[in-house]
Amino acid sequence: MSEVTPSQTVGPFFAFGLPFDGGGDVVPTGTPGAITLYGTVRDGSGAPVPDALLEFWQAGPDGRLPTRPGSLHRDGRSFTGFARVPTDRAGDYHLRTLRPAAPTGSPHAPHLAVTVFARGLLHHLFTRVYFPNHVDANAADPLLASLDEDRRATLIAVPDGGPTGPGYRFDVRMQGAGETVFLDLSTYATGEPPATTETPA
Amino acid sequence: MSAPQQPATQREVSVEIAAAAGAPPRPDGHPDRAYAPYRSTALRSPHQPLVVSPPSLTELAAPVFGARDVAPIEADLTRHHAGEPLGERIIVTGRVLDGDGRPVRNQLLEIWQANASGRYRHDGDQHPAPLDPNFTGGGRALTDDDGRYRFVTIKPGAYPWRNHTNAWRPAHIHFSLFGTAFTQRLVTQMYFPGDPLFGLDPIFQSVTDEKAQQRLVATYDHDVTQPEWALGYSWDIVLDGAHATPEDRD
Ligand SMILES: [Fe+3]
Numbered sequence: 001m002s003e004v005t006p007s008q009t010v011g012p013f014f015a016f017g018l019p020f021d022g023g024g025d026v027v028p029t030g031t032p033g034a035i036t037l038y039g040t041v042r043d044g045s046g047a048p049v050p051d052a053l054l055e056f057w058q059a060g061p062d063g064r065l066p067t068r069p070g071s072l073h074r075d076g077r078s079f080t081g082f083a084r085v086p087t088d089r090a091g092d093y094h095l096r097t098l099r100p101a102a103p104t105g106s107p108h109a110p111h112l113a114v115t116v117f118a119r120g121l122l123h124h125l126f127t128r129v130y131f132p133n134h135v136d137a138n139a140a141d142p143l144l145a146s147l148d149e150d151r152r153a154t155l156i157a158v159p160d161g162g163p164t165g166p167g168y169r170f171d172v173r174m175q176g177a178g179e180t181v182f183l184d185l186s187t188y189a190t191g192e193p194p195a196t197t198e199t200p201a
Numbered sequence: 202m203s204a205p206q207q208p209a210t211q212r213e214v215s216v217e218i219a220a221a222a223g224a225p226p227r228p229d230g231h232p233d234r235a236y237a238p239y240r241s242t243a244l245r246s247p248h249q250p251l252v253v254s255p256p257s258l259t260e261l262a263a264p265v266f267g268a269r270d271v272a273p274i275e276a277d278l279t280r281h282h283a284g285e286p287l288g289e290r291i292i293v294t295g296r297v298l299d300g301d302g303r304p305v306r307n308q309l310l311e312i313w314q315a316n317a318s319g320r321y322r323h324d325g326d327q328h329p330a331p332l333d334p335n336f337t338g339g340g341r342a343l344t345d346d347d348g349r350y351r352f353v354t355i356k357p358g359a360y361p362w363r364n365h366t367n368a369w370r371p372a373h374i375h376f377s378l379f380g381t382a383f384t385q386r387l388v389t390q391m392y393f394p395g396d397p398l399f400g401l402d403p404i405f406q407s408v409t410d411e412k413a414q415q416r417l418v419a420t421y422d423h424d425v426t427q428p429e430w431a432l433g434y435s436w437d438i439v440l441d442g443a444h445a446t447p448e449d450r451d
Contacts, residue, residue, distance in 0.1 A: 003300075004230040004440065006408045007388060008389045009239075009390075010390075011375060012295075013323040013325065017338070017339040017375060018313070018338075044248070048291075055381045057428070059258075064244070064262070068265060069266055069270065070269040071270065072309070115386055116251060120240075120241025122234050123234055124388060126260075142254075146252070146254075167430060175245065175246060179247055182252070183251060183253075184251035184253045185254060185384040186229045186254075190397075
């Protein structure tokens with residue numbers, strides 16, 4: 001067994017600890033090609049989750065992952081690749097960003113990595129946002145290809161052009177009907193060497 | 202799903218905690234998301250098994266933080282207002298390591314906590330304990346080249362919550378950490394040694410393995426304590442999750 005520090009829930013009171021100004025602005029207003037990515041987080045009864053926190057991490061349209069320090073700092077011009085957005089009373093979140101391209105050498109289709117935190121969630125959940133227009137890349141993506149149609153659909157944002165510009169809806173269903181595909185990316189699960197050499201009991 | 206129920210008593214919840222305590226720990230060392238004694242997990246834990254996937258190149262990288270993101274004063278929560286907060290001043294320090302024992306350098310830690318009376322500066326906190334005009338309770342720091350962090354704050358109070366009748370959380374500080382890969386992300390809570398509420402608390406007890414529980418508890422450290430000023434606690438944090446090997450980094 002691993003010697004990691006165990007996870008604990010983010011709880012209901014993270015509002016003054018984690019959200020930061022401009023947390024949903026991966027690019028500034030008016031950036032050419034910017035999209036709004038938005039959606040609703042729901043629990044197993046279908047009720048909106050008003051106390052979730054979502055984080056997004058992604059490459060830019062050039063396939064590059066930001067390496068310059070400053071992921072929390074919004075300078076009004078840089079693409080930071082990182083967003084952190086709490087859900088509101090209606091369980092809704094939104095961010096403004098650019099659609100990613102796949103980093104060079106990636107076997108995966110362009111996507112955003114997502115982390116979901118919430119009260120009542122003892123360990124965060126990982127998922128991904130893919131885009132429907134990358135038909136060939138999505139078909140070749142090892143994760144998407146391993147899922148049946150219904151499950152795969154939970155990872156693909158739905159285009160929804162609106163008065164404020166191009167939008168994509170990505171809802172998160174934590175449990176039950178239409179449950180989002182959540183990922184186990186741990187070293188243990190993916191068969192990489194575990195952190196310690198302890199033999200299983 | 203399940204119909205709303207009358208709040209359970211502590212005795213009933215303690216029976217559930219004791220029943221789950223026999224469960225083997227999850228191989229990744231983290232609590233099972235569906236942990237019945239913590240009632241809010243009932244509708245917020247996935248029913249489908251997680252899909253095991255190798256991390257993508259995106260997930261093997263992580264946001265980068267630096268001096269632009271964090272001001273040094275953010276690590277001293279006692280100096281965010283004109284006056285000194287009430288309570289027991291403490292220093293909390295330690296190292297952030299990856300699963301191979303390597304320091305996680307220049308990465309972001311964020312903390313948030315209740316004040317000395319057990320009250321959060323949050324609209325949703327209904328605990329009838331006083332707010333402290335000189336304490337907000339949020340802090341940030343970067344680890345140094347040795348993976349070390351250091352916060353100055355006040356010891357938070359225990360507080361009641363509505364999981365069951367007469368439910369009280371042991372004193373804790375919430376921690377949020379980044380590693381060198383997005384897969385190493387960790388949000389957890391640091392507790393104080395010897396808290397009498399440990400055995401009663403479903404969130405602490407959701408970590409069913411006793412050794413793993415101890416990894417959530419800071420150590421009182423007299424070498425960290427500063428004369429005439431503050432008590433010291435040491436707490437090291439170990440991140441797991443797939444991480445890039447040095448060769449993968451450019
Ligand atoms: Fe708390």
